[in-house]
Amino acid sequence: MSAEQSAGQTALLEFRKVNTHYGAVHILKDVDLAIYPGELVCLLGGNASGKTTTLKTLLGMVIPTSGEVVFDGEVVNHQPTSYRVANGVTMVPENRRLFKRLSVKENLVLGAYLRKDKDDIEADLEYVYELFPRVKERLNQKSGTLSGGEQQMVAIGRALMSRPKVLLMDEPSMGLAPALVQQNFELIQQINDEGMAIFMVEQNANMALSIADRGWVLQTGMVVLNDTAEALLANPEMRAAYLGEA
Amino acid sequence: MSASATPAWFQLDWRRVGRWGGLCALGIVLVSLIGMPVGLDRRIIIEGRLSLGYLALIWMPLLFGYLVPKRIVLEGVENPDPGIRDVLAGLCAGVLAGLGPLLLILGIDNFNLRKPLVNWSPQLLELLTFGRGIGYGVAVWFAICAVLGLVGSSMHVLPANVRRVVSFIAYGLLFISVLEAAIDDLSEGFGLESLTDAMYARRGGLTVKFSIILAVVIGVLSIVTKGRVKGAANHYKGLQGAERKRASMLLFSGVTALCIVLPMFLGMIMNELLANVGLFLLLALGLNIVVGLAGILDLGYVAFFAVGGYTTAVLTSAESPFFTPELHFGFALIVVVAMAGLTGLVIGAPVIRMRGDYLAIVTLGFGEIIRLLFMSDWLKPYFGGAQGITNVPHVDLGFAVVKGTDPRSVFYMVLVLCVLAVYVSWRLQGSRLGRAWMAIREDEQVAEAMGINTVNAKLMAFVVGAMMAAVSGAVLAAKVGSVFPNSFMILVSIIILVVVIVGGMGNIAGVLVGSFVLIGVLGGPRQPGLLQEFQSYKLLIYGALLVFMMLKRPEGLVPSARRSQELHQEEFLQDAWLKGEDHDIEEAAEAAAAVGGSEGTGDQA
Ligand SMILES: Nc1ncnc2c1ncn2[C@@H]1O[C@H](COP(=O)(O)OP(=O)(O)OP(=O)(O)O)[C@@H](O)[C@H]1O
Numbered sequence: 113m114s115a116e117q118s119a120g121q122t123a124l125l126e127f128r129k130v131n132t133h134y135g136a137v138h139i140l141k142d143v144d145l146a147i148y149p150g151e152l153v154c155l156l157g158g159n160a161s162g163k164t165t166t167l168k169t170l171l172g173m174v175i176p177t178s179g180e181v182v183f184d185g186e187v188v189n190h191q192p193t194s195y196r197v198a199n200g201v202t203m204v205p206e207n208r209r210l211f212k213r214l215s216v217k218e219n220l221v222l223g224a225y226l227r228k229d230k231d232d233i234e235a236d237l238e239y240v241y242e243l244f245p246r247v248k249e250r251l252n253q254k255s256g257t258l259s260g261g262e263q264q265m266v267a268i269g270r271a272l273m274s275r276p277k278v279l280l281m282d283e284p285s286m287g288l289a290p291a292l293v294q295q296n297f298e299l300i301q302q303i304n305d306e307g308m309a310i311f312m313v314e315q316n317a318n319m320a321l322s323i324a325d326r327g328w329v330l331q332t333g334m335v336v337l338n339d340t341a342e343a344l345l346a347n348p349e350m351r352a353a354y355l356g357e358a
Numbered sequence: 359m360s361a362s363a364t365p366a367w368f369q370l371d372w373r374r375v376g377r378w379g380g381l382c383a384l385g386i387v388l389v390s391l392i393g394m395p396v397g398l399d400r401r402i403i404i405e406g407r408l409s410l411g412y413l414a415l416i417w418m419p420l421l422f423g424y425l426v427p428k429r430i431v432l433e434g435v436e437n438p439d440p441g442i443r444d445v446l447a448g449l450c451a452g453v454l455a456g457l458g459p460l461l462l463i464l465g466i467d468n469f470n471l472r473k474p475l476v477n478w479s480p481q482l483l484e485l486l487t488f489g490r491g492i493g494y495g496v497a498v499w500f501a502i503c504a505v506l507g508l509v510g511s512s513m514h515v516l517p518a519n520v521r522r523v524v525s526f527i528a529y530g531l532l533f534i535s536v537l538e539a540a541i542d543d544l545s546e547g548f549g550l551e552s553l554t555d556a557m558y559a560r561r562g563g564l565t566v567k568f569s570i571i572l573a574v575v576i577g578v579l580s581i582v583t584k585g586r587v588k589g590a591a592n593h594y595k596g597l598q599g600a601e602r603k604r605a606s607m608l609l610f611s612g613v614t615a616l617c618i619v620l621p622m623f624l625g626m627i628m629n630e631l632l633a634n635v636g637l638f639l640l641l642a643l644g645l646n647i648v649v650g651l652a653g654i655l656d657l658g659y660v661a662f663f664a665v666g667g668y669t670t671a672v673l674t675s676a677e678s679p680f681f682t683p684e685l686h687f688g689f690a691l692i693v694v695v696a697m698a699g700l701t702g703l704v705i706g707a708p709v710i711r712m713r714g715d716y717l718a719i720v721t722l723g724f725g726e727i728i729r730l731l732f733m734s735d736w737l738k739p740y741f742g743g744a745q746g747i748t749n750v751p752h753v754d755l756g757f758a759v760v761k762g763t764d765p766r767s768v769f770y771m772v773l774v775l776c777v778l779a780v781y782v783s784w785r786l787q788g789s790r791l792g793r794a795w796m797a798i799r800e801d802e803q804v805a806e807a808m809g810i811n812t813v814n815a816k817l818m819a820f821v822v823g824a825m826m827a828a829v830s831g832a833v834l835a836a837k838v839g840s841v842f843p844n845s846f847m848i849l850v851s852i853i854i855l856v857v858v859i860v861g862g863m864g865n866i867a868g869v870l871v872g873s874f875v876l877i878g879v880l881g882g883p884r885q886p887g888l889l890q891e892f893q894s895y896k897l898l899i900y901g902a903l904l905v906f907m908m909l910k911r912p913e914g915l916v917p918s919a920r921r922s923q924e925l926h927q928e929e930f931l932q933d934a935w936l937k938g939e940d941h942d943i944e945e946a947a948e949a950a951a952a953v954g955g956s957e958g959t960g961d962q963a
């Protein structure tokens with residue numbers, strides 16, 4: 113699948129031999145990545161392996177020390193976050209991180225901060241309400257007082273409001289009750305089915321791979337595995353390290 | 359506490375009684391040693407009965423008596439009805455509070471500590487014993503404290519209606535006697551001197567006869583108006599669309615008309631006071647944008663006030679050392695705004711990337727540096743050093759002249775500028791930039807991830823705030839007729855910050871109320887307020903108020919409903935956690951949600 117895609121299409125997002133440092137500490141090491149239109153890709157890896165750093169580098173909140181970050185064929189290494197958001201990437205941050213003292217509505221509208229098309233923003237709000245009827249009921253509630261599950265909906269809704277081509281999600285199932293985790297993955301799949309590419313960081317490898325098209329595995333900042341989801345699920349090495357079979 | 363020997367009505371929470379009673383005794387000693395009772399004794403509240411000095415002492419047993427039995431009503435837990443136990447608790451706390459005066463009276467009588475404690479004085483003893491001897495003083499103070507503790511705590515037991523009447527009368531009398539100067543002034547303007555002559559005694563304070571009449575009137579009014587005000591407010595809130603707009607316009611024109619008409623009947627002193635309130639309101643509105651909306655804790659805000667004042671002085675005064683042409687104020691104002699924006703950028707650019715506490719410290723430094731620069735000998739050829747710049751001319755508007763000797767004219771000019779600033783603040787708050795500021799205040803990193811250019815947005819907040827402060831500084835220069843470095847002490851920054859915090863950060867109405875209450879009643883850093891007697895305790899009160907607000911009402915005096923709900927929810931949880939012995943945290947959370955009312959977090963699983 114990935115082979116034929118890379119032949120036919122340009123990647124939406126791409127890392128070419130990206131290295132990043134925090135101070136002197138080397139985090140990402142020669143990372144190559146690519147996400148194609150319509151794909152659901154997951155990034156797996158243990159704690160501190162550099163997953164969040166990968167997302168931040170994509171968004172321009174961390175600048176690579178070498179290598180290229182490429183959007184749609186264009187090198188964006190030196191473009192600020194606002195440029196990248198305007199060109200179709202958004203993140204649902206780890207732990208959701210809503211603007212707590214602002215209302216649900218204000219949070220959603222802030223997601224569309226860079227957009228000028230007022231009418232379309234209204235339409236997209238309606239889309240979010242349709243996706244999450246619960247959110248619509250609580251538009252004027254302060255987002256910090258929402259339950260964890262509701263906050264997750266608002267966080268996703270806020271990200272969708274920028275009309276991204278690729279949605280970056282950092283551990284979307286963290287801190288959700290087991291029942292909600294399942295629901296959450298179904299939701300992600302639904303958004304993906306509607307055509308949006310999703311790049312998802314997850315600790316919950318089994319679940320993530322069950323809905324993903326492809327997966328990448330990071331270990332101490334290096335890509336150690338990169339394959340289709342089925343292949344990864346079947347991979348004995350993978351099973352031992354991440355899928356809970358010792 | 360289940361000793362079966364004690365009757366139920368006597369099973370008090372002794373720890374609580376002890377804590378509050380002790381605190382109250384301590385408070386009385388502290389306030390006395392600060393010198394308030396003696397210093398404020400000359401200001402009469404009710405002729406022959408009560409001076410502000412005594413009031414500074416007796417509010418404590420009353421308040422603490424009220425606090426002793428107070429508790430959070432929890433849902434799902436048995437809440438005993440307030441009853442005789444609670445009143446008793448107040449009484450006991452009051453008796454305990456009587457130890458304060460006892461300690462002072464016996465102490466001052468037997469030891470001489472005047473060296474370390476200036477106010478350990480015979481005058482204090484005289485005041486505490488009512489000039490009638492030790493025994494009499496001690497006995498009376500115990501009686502006073504006990505009775506006030508009792509009165510305070512019985513507030514919980516009284517039916518709501520009675521409570522309302524009592525508190526209305528107390529607040530009303532206090533209000534009218536505190537506002538004596540303003541009312542006197544106003545009645546003169548309206549030619550109603552005979553009324554105020556009857557109201558107030560010659561040496562100040564309400565006459566006894568009039569206090570009684572007033573109490574009756576207020577009592578009747580409080581019964582008649584019951585629910586009306588709230589009803590009107592709710593009616594207003596319930597209005598939609600065009601009707602709401604019409605009501606808002608009506609309200610706005612009413613307030614504006616009042617602001618225009620009232621000063622015509624006010625004398626010099628009151629107009630001066632209003633002008634000062636306006637100047638500080640302008641400052642506070644600017645700081646509200648910086649701190650309240652964008653969440654940048656700028657402690658050097660006074661720098662922009664100074665820049666405004668000095669720019670005006672340099673451009674318009676004939677005495678300014680290096681720029682002699684006298685420009686017109688209006689032209690100077692344009693330069694002032696530009697200069698302020700520029701200074702905002704110059705100071706803002708290096709500090710704006712810093713995180714909260716570092717930024718606060720660095721801006722504090724900048725604020726002081728600017729003042730020292732204006733004072734320095736190095737820049738003396740430009741800004742006149744410590745002597746400052748004098749002879750800043752009046753503002754000639756063609757149809758009127760604004761000058762410091764005519765505070766009414768200053769007030770009108772400030773009023774126009776304040777209305778403008780309120781409008782700008784209000785529009786900004788609802789704008790895209792305003793939303794960006796709030797997002798940054800809440801979570802800067804995520805704001806950046808949303809595509810907000812956080813550095814630019816924060817700089818904008820800095821610049822807008824600077825401009826408002828500078829305009830205020832310009833008016834100050836024209837009003838006073840001169841500028842000195844010492845008018846721009848750090849203290850100005852701090853006081854404005856207190857105004858913003860006390861009013862409610864990020865809340866325009868709150869800033870309005872905060873300015874009126876604090877600057878109007880207590881006074882600004884150098885400007886007297888209505889309670890001129892408090893001059894020497896002003897800073898103390900500002901500090902105490904700040905601590906109290908941070909601990910108890912972080913949402914400010916005029917909270918937006920949503921904000922207050924959230925903040926108190928946290929507090930409830932904390933309380934519950936601290937008192938883990940009493941009840942379950944989850945129950946407290948539910949109770950908090952219930953208190954939150956309609957916006958409650960109903961189905962939090
Ligand atoms: N701002 C920073 N400054 C310095 N070191 C950092 C910074 N952010 C992350 N790191 C370090 O970089 C490494 C990778 O962090 P990263 O957040 O990318 O891990 P992660 O894979 O997302 O881990 P987790 O699954 O626990 O979220 C960690 O060792 C972390 O301590």
Ligand SMILES: [Mg+2]
Pocket residue numbers: 163164165206282
């Ligand atoms: Mg992470």
